[in-house]
Amino acid sequence: xxxxxxxxxxxxxxxxxxxxxxxxxxxxxxxxxxxxxxxxxxxxxxxxxxxxxxxxxxxxxxxxxxxxxxxxxxxxxxxxxxxxxxxxxxxxxxxxxxxxxxxxxxxxxxxxxxxxxxxxxxxxxxxxxxxxxxxxxxxxxxxxxxxxxxxxx
Numbered sequence: 001x002x003x004x005x006x007x008x009x010x011x012x013x014x015x016x017x018x019x020x021x022x023x024x025x026x027x028x029x030x031x032x033x034x035x036x037x038x039x040x041x042x043x044x045x046x047x048x049x050x051x052x053x054x055x056x057x058x059x060x061x062x063x064x065x066x067x068x069x070x071x072x073x074x075x076x077x078x079x080x081x082x083x084x085x086x087x088x089x090x091x092x093x094x095x096x097x098x099x100x101x102x103x104x105x106x107x108x109x110x111x112x113x114x115x116x117x118x119x120x121x122x123x124x125x126x127x128x129x130x131x132x133x134x135x136x137x138x139x140x141x142x143x144x145x146x147x148x149x150x151x152x153x
Contacts, residue, residue: 027120038113041066045074046085046102046110054101056091075100085109 038046044064049055061071078085085106091097102110125133 024121024124027124038109039077041070041074042078042085043110043113045078046106046113049086049100049102049106050110054099057088057098057100060100078106081105 041064045060048060048063057071057075058068061068064071066074075086075088079088083105084103086100087103088098088100091099125136128136
């Protein structure tokens with residue numbers, strides 16, 4: 001079967017977009033991580049909790065695609081800080097499950113993590129002309145819409 005020009009171009013675009021997203025992530029990480037800074041998987045855990053509210057540990061684990069032992073380490077790391085970023089309690093309906101919610105300190109840590117990375121992206125995007133920034137905004141909005149449709153968010 002011969003791939004159409006459109007399909008080939010779409011695959012190239014997908015690969016290019018993946019590379020750009022990877023490079024953006026690396027650009028945002030250029031500063032040295034300090035003790036107590038969030039790891040990426042901890043950020044993702046907090047972001048999921050911010051979006052969905054209180055969740056069962058197993059549901060977070062499946063959503064992140066990590067192993068149970070790794071999820072336990074993530075939970076322990078977020079919970080055992082001087083100022084805990086999450087709070088855990090036994091699920092009242094099923095005593096075998098643990099509910100997790102974000103604390104106000106978790107909200108602050110999440111906001112700081114996002115601000116640091118967003119500031120780096122702003123520095124990069126400032127080099128785009130205004131019309132290019134508008135084009136990028138439109139494409140990002142469309143990608144957001146597509147992602148919401150596929151994830152049901």
